Amino acid sequence: MRRQLVDARRRPGPMKLRGDAPLARVCAAVILTALALGATAAEKPFKAPRTSDGQPDLQGYWTNNTVVPLQRPAAYADRAQLTEAEARERLDKALEPSETEAGTDADVHYQLTDYGLDITQRKMNLDTRTAAIVDPPDGKLPAPLPTAAAKAKERADYTRAHQYDSAQTLNLSVRCIVWPHQGPPIMPTGYNSNLEIYQSPGYVTIITEMMPDARIVPLDGRPHLPGGVKQWLGDSRGHWDGNTLVIETTNYTGRTQVPGTPAGLLLTPDARVTEYLERTGADTLHYRFTVEDKNLWDRSWTAEYPLVRIDGMRFEYACQEGNYGLANTLSGARVKEREAAAQGTTPRDPVPPPRR
């Protein structure tokens, strides 16, 4: 894997008018503060620093921001790597401001660049890979088992039809309960795609910026919680394998899923996720994870995301039940229902609840 650190944050550029709404455009100037990490590492192997109690030091603020998709796009066929020029071109393409058409649902959003919501406005790796998945070697998720796929479709159909029925049917992230990218496995989230790691004797704590739940990982070899105890972030246990921190997580709730997997394909309580974290440089961490769930797939799959050091501090993302958004969304749904009823139609097709 060839990587270079890239600071892809945009500089403000000239403004452009679109309709009656000014749309901030950015010039495509990219600050490429490239450090040839691969070459440096080849010449002088990186020696991971240690904490005061002798653990490899993983501490700091990190980002997993990336333009590399989880699965390899079909257009790349069997290519696992781009050339550096191609990777830069991919990044340049991602830097082009996205346009939406005024008056469409897609336009009902913040101007992404102005608000700092562009994925390219944060530091990231210039990553030459075509997919984050490294196993299976084709860079694709394994096909779900037929029973799991059918169940996932039932769930997805029901959610699509009933998500605005009540506060309880809105998804977990809208309700600020848990975000899918929190994992484990920890996944990129587009904005605020940051995490903090700190260590104390016998423990490693990982906090994703959104949401700021502290995942405290004991390193003392204690057993997992009893199987009946389920947690939003599962139950994590860690140990060191040389300089690599290995974390195994079980005890999932059956209500969360790995972002990028098919809609409705929730990790089951039998799932096991193994994460591997290793310092690869002064400002880089390597993050690799393997997902196993015998109820969803007949084989495991593995992906990797490089982490890049960023400046702290981490601002607490104190998300409270969607604040005003939750009530506004529900009241909007009721208006749509009334409008549909007045027209003698239904805003959605009736869908039975998924079987438990």
Added chain:
Amino acid sequence: MPNHLRFFSRLAAAALGALLAAPPALAHHSFSAEFDAGKPVSLRGVVTKVELINPHSWITIDVKDANGLTTSWMVEGGSPNVLLKSGVTKNAIPLGSELVIAGYQARDGSNRAVGRDISFADGRPLFFAGSKPDKAAE
């Protein structure tokens, strides 16, 4: 560029284009559920309240119409985490400052809107990532 590289370069661009063609998976909630694409609004008003709260910030403004009647509007903005990284604090939006807002009104017809584009009255964008509003004024 050699032909095969050019081919793969186009291939990469096409693949990325396909990815980017999808709506950005950035929204915390469905904006089109909350706000109505059929109700674009242009507001000009004075800031009376700033709530930098997650998952979304809210700015309340008083909008005066041609008859001098004042109406209070709540305008939804981005995550304070993102805004703070861009240097936007409460101090960047002083009470009493005048804002010009283009957005979409709430579906339920209440005086709430998504602040798609927000500028100060003199044209400075309120939120402009990578550029602190106070610096943008220099």
